Amino acid sequence: xxxxxxxxxxxxxxxxxxxxxxxxxxxxxxxxxxxxxxxxxxxxxxxxxxxxxxxxxxxxxxxxxxxxxxxxxxxxxxxxxxxxxxxxxxxxxxxxxxxxxxxxxxxxxxxxxxxxxxxxxxxxxxxxxxxxxxxxxxxxxxxxxxxxxxxxxxxx
Amino acid sequence: xxxxxxxxxxxxxxxxxxxxxxxxxxxxxxxxxxxxxxxxxxxxxxxxxxxxxxxxxxxxxxxxxxxxxxxxxxxxxxxxxxxxxxxxxxxxxxxxxxxxxxxxxxxxxxxxxxxxxxxxxxxxxxxxxxxxxxxxxxxxxxxxxxxxxxxxxxxxxxxxxxxxxxxxxxxxxxxxxxxxxxxxxxxxxxxxxxxxxxxxxxxxxxxxxxxxxxxxxxxxxxxxxxxxxxxxxxxxxxxxxxxxxxxxxxxxxxxxxxxxxxxxxxxxxxxxxxxxxxxxxxxxxxxxxxxxxxxxxxxxxxxxxxxxxxxxxxxxxxxxxxxxxxxxxxxxxxxxxxxxxxxxxxxxxxxxxxxxxxxxxxxxxxxxxxxxxxxxxxxxxxxxxxxxxxxxxxxxxxxxxxxxxxxxxxxxxxxxxxxxxxxxxxxxxxxxxxxxxxxxxxxxxxxxxxxxxxxxxxxxxxxxxxxxxxxxxxxxxxxxxxxxxxxxxxxxxxxxxxxxxxxxxxxxxxxxxxxxxxxxxxxx
Ligand SMILES: Cc1cc2nc3c(=O)[nH]c(=O)nc-3n(C[C@H](O)[C@H](O)[C@H](O)COP(=O)(O)O)c2cc1C
Ligand code: SF4
Ligand code: FES
Numbered sequence: 001x002x003x004x005x006x007x008x009x010x011x012x013x014x015x016x017x018x019x020x021x022x023x024x025x026x027x028x029x030x031x032x033x034x035x036x037x038x039x040x041x042x043x044x045x046x047x048x049x050x051x052x053x054x055x056x057x058x059x060x061x062x063x064x065x066x067x068x069x070x071x072x073x074x075x076x077x078x079x080x081x082x083x084x085x086x087x088x089x090x091x092x093x094x095x096x097x098x099x100x101x102x103x104x105x106x107x108x109x110x111x112x113x114x115x116x117x118x119x120x121x122x123x124x125x126x127x128x129x130x131x132x133x134x135x136x137x138x139x140x141x142x143x144x145x146x147x148x149x150x151x152x153x154x155x156x
Numbered sequence: 157x158x159x160x161x162x163x164x165x166x167x168x169x170x171x172x173x174x175x176x177x178x179x180x181x182x183x184x185x186x187x188x189x190x191x192x193x194x195x196x197x198x199x200x201x202x203x204x205x206x207x208x209x210x211x212x213x214x215x216x217x218x219x220x221x222x223x224x225x226x227x228x229x230x231x232x233x234x235x236x237x238x239x240x241x242x243x244x245x246x247x248x249x250x251x252x253x254x255x256x257x258x259x260x261x262x263x264x265x266x267x268x269x270x271x272x273x274x275x276x277x278x279x280x281x282x283x284x285x286x287x288x289x290x291x292x293x294x295x296x297x298x299x300x301x302x303x304x305x306x307x308x309x310x311x312x313x314x315x316x317x318x319x320x321x322x323x324x325x326x327x328x329x330x331x332x333x334x335x336x337x338x339x340x341x342x343x344x345x346x347x348x349x350x351x352x353x354x355x356x357x358x359x360x361x362x363x364x365x366x367x368x369x370x371x372x373x374x375x376x377x378x379x380x381x382x383x384x385x386x387x388x389x390x391x392x393x394x395x396x397x398x399x400x401x402x403x404x405x406x407x408x409x410x411x412x413x414x415x416x417x418x419x420x421x422x423x424x425x426x427x428x429x430x431x432x433x434x435x436x437x438x439x440x441x442x443x444x445x446x447x448x449x450x451x452x453x454x455x456x457x458x459x460x461x462x463x464x465x466x467x468x469x470x471x472x473x474x475x476x477x478x479x480x481x482x483x484x485x486x487x488x489x490x491x492x493x494x495x496x497x498x499x500x501x502x503x504x505x506x507x508x509x510x511x512x513x514x515x516x517x518x519x520x521x522x523x524x525x526x527x528x529x530x531x532x533x534x535x536x537x538x539x540x541x542x543x544x545x546x547x548x549x550x551x552x553x554x555x556x557x558x559x560x561x562x563x564x565x566x567x568x569x570x571x572x573x574x575x576x577x578x579x580x581x582x583x584x585x586x587x588x589x590x591x592x593x594x595x596x597x598x599x600x601x602x603x604x605x606x607x608x609x610x611x612x613x614x615x616x617x618x619x620x621x622x623x624x625x626x627x628x629x630x631x632x633x634x635x636x637x638x639x640x641x642x643x644x645x646x647x648x649x650x651x652x653x654x655x656x657x658x659x660x661x662x663x664x665x666x667x668x669x670x671x672x673x674x675x676x677x678x679x680x
Contacts, residue, residue, distance in 0.1 A: 022411075023431075023432075023451065024431055024432035024433035024434075024451070025433060026433030026434070027413065027414070027415075027416055027430065027433055028413065028414070030416070031375075031414060031416070058434075061435050062433070062434060062435050065418065065435035065436060065437075066415075066416030066417055066418050066435075066436075067416070067417035067418060068375055068415075068416040068417035069416060084337030084338075084536065084586075085337040085338060085495065085532055085536060085568050085579070085582070086337045086338045086494040086495040086566075086568045087337070088579075088582070089495035089496040089568060089569060089570045089571070089574065090495065090496050090523065090524075121376060121417075122335065122337065122419060122536075122586065122589075122590070123335060123336070123337045123338075123339075123376065124167075124376050124377075125167070125168070125334060125339070125340035125342075125343040125344075125376065125377060126167065126168050126171050126340065127337060127338045127339070127340055127492070127494035127495065127500070127566070127568065128168065128198040128199070128340070128492070128493060128494045128495075128497065128500025128501050129168055129171055129172060129198055129199075129201070129500065130494075130495070132171065137378070139167055139170065139171040140171050140172075141168060141171035141172045142172060
């Protein structure tokens, strides 16, 4: 999905404008941009640097430091599996292996049909009801591979 | 006749279907539905409560297909049913706890200011405003409250430093990053009783002379973010935030900031960098944030539960809080039972309860029904402990003496299928992924740590590599700027110490040294 340059500029300016009065607003601005564009396109960096009077390196450094900011568009649905200890203790690693092989992708990758992007997360704060998996915006507890397949199937 | 029914809006309850249950129950015209926080009995979620003359009667865990049957037996009158638990506040699991910080969580409607006041909310702030700043801080100091975010630093001393710092602009920052696996108490307080945090921060602002505050919430907690934002708006509307709070002349503005998926931003200086819009790289201390914090101004940085304990301390007095606990660990701690556990959830009780009591009595042992083998306390940087250490009392000093840490009070249980060499490897892997990158022992040491443990698992020069691992742990402990690199050796070493047999297994059958080497190369 190619983004129109005018769109990017408009989104970036809009996000900067919305946070004009915030102190140290780069993170909220990046969250806004990612929400609108789906990811932080490479062309965002120079525009944002100029708007905020920062160096490109500063902006690039921030974008790449945080796990949340994507450099590429995600698939239609994002599946995020918790890999932290509490979820491991109830089989998160096994679940991960199964999901990876069923989808044929590794963490950080999108299925060839653009349907699902798989990501790892360390803890959703649902550690008493693991394995925890987030599908799109929705969090699921006590997840297993079959249920996850069902959820994905229902979401198609 | 309308009947009040509670169905939690807590994200753990929602993860197992609370929204669907709530929607189904709300269809009945007799029902007045309230979305409360969770009582913390997470294995009973979704826990539905019906208000009857006998009290709030609980049913749980309710599945969507149970709703029809519940209506059929007349659960709106508290009728008997296979899922009926009886009056919820009389359940032994809950009744035997000492709920102070969590007194209102699960009880009230989190977004009702009336409910909040009716259940004792705002009493702490009113009290504080009738006292001088020094008196408020003295009260917090006398309560013995220590930071609940992990390090256990006395809160009163931190506040005094900020009060004494001269500056026209000061901040109060709430650390709601809660990245530790096995911890969810901050999230539950924010989702279940957000006004307590807002009130605690306002008291802090008054005590030190701050006018602005931020709650830094991790992005993995969208529900907490949304509840907090709504609560802040309601608080402004009631004059609990903004200018001239409660007619006292106090000004305090509060906003939520969302993180972006970086564990290290839970460390306080890194969180401040992130709030300033930068990469979350640790700052060397000194100067301490109390003197040189957000944008260089004097700043209080406190955990959600530290700030959330303050209203009760002011309302009920320092002595009431200090009366709980053991030694220098005063008050209650909100323990979080997680992982492979039958009855996971929140246990708020005085310090001094033993680890075994938490796991076996409250937790009911493993969820899988297999023997418990290891418990990790205090998050990913905390030690793994064997069952033989279950007599340890939960107490900062006792844990430190045992080479472990209480941290944020998270307890993660593993059964006997756990492979402790793999857990040690994961500790290093986690450090490698989440290191801020500032210092070499942490950034590179953790990567080397993974490799060395892989060799040990594969059986290559085992004894030499164990020595090397020990040496690497020494280096990381001594040479790291913060606890990320400095404490990663804790889970690693505790695993080697208490579970040596897992580091000495023959390589899995059919897994030759050649294959091990290849998989090592591939992982590079
Ligand atoms: C790697 C690392 C991660 C941390 N994560 C958190 C966290 O998620 N929440 C928190 O309150 N404190 C965290 N801390 C501790 C904070 O640096 C700080 O001590 C604390 O927020 C101070 O508040 P308190 O005194 O109320 O505990 C972390 C520390 C380190 C070294
Ligand atoms: S120990 Fe690790 S996380 Fe901490 S400052 Fe050094 S590199 Fe950063
Ligand atoms: S460890 Fe998976 S949700 Fe906390």
